[in-house]
Amino acid sequence: DVKVTQSSRYLVKRTGEKVFLECVQDMDHENMFWYRQDPGLGLRLIYFSYDVKMKEKGDIPEGYSVSREKKERFSLILESASTNQTSMYLCASSRRDLNTGELFFGEGSRLTVL
């Protein structure tokens, strides 16, 4: 069964802490994405990566960075967490194919910053 696995389902952090969210996929997908989902705003793209060591800013990259050292792993980093980063974070992966490109999502990581 194909899978996108996020390291933590629930996290509680304090303002100013450094936070790592890890995502691993076992489908050999080229593309990986980090979204955050907030009520009434839908999913918003933070960063995406189309290859190892490559990254592109999404629509809301401020306050975040990413790392893709291996094809199967894409990490989201909050250098100094703030309360407005309390959200549900969803990782996804897809093949590099414009004719399909279906996103496979992880279960999500719900982050609360106090």
Next chain:
Amino acid sequence: GQNIDQPTEMTATEGAIVQINCTYQTSGFNGLFWYQQHAGEAPTFLSYNVLDGLEEKGRFSSFLSRSKGYSYLLLKELQMKDSASYLCAPGYGGYNKLIFGAGTRLAVHP
């Protein structure tokens, strides 16, 4: 950004048919996805339209008009388990970057 417009909420009766509309910007558009998301769960793929027309997949169908920047998801023979949010997501550019709408929350009642 690519503004995506879909209704916030809809209600329908078990066994009925419901149509969820979505409009999007056409510049750089590749194709359009529909995802279903139950409360507290990750989105799951429903359909992908690249060409104009209707694609049917069991009780669910999806329609696309590229020139009008318009799509709809049609759900037939509604069941209680269809109560969920439905996300419209057009893809843009060389990497087919998906931009998601805020979602339509559908409530199916007996």
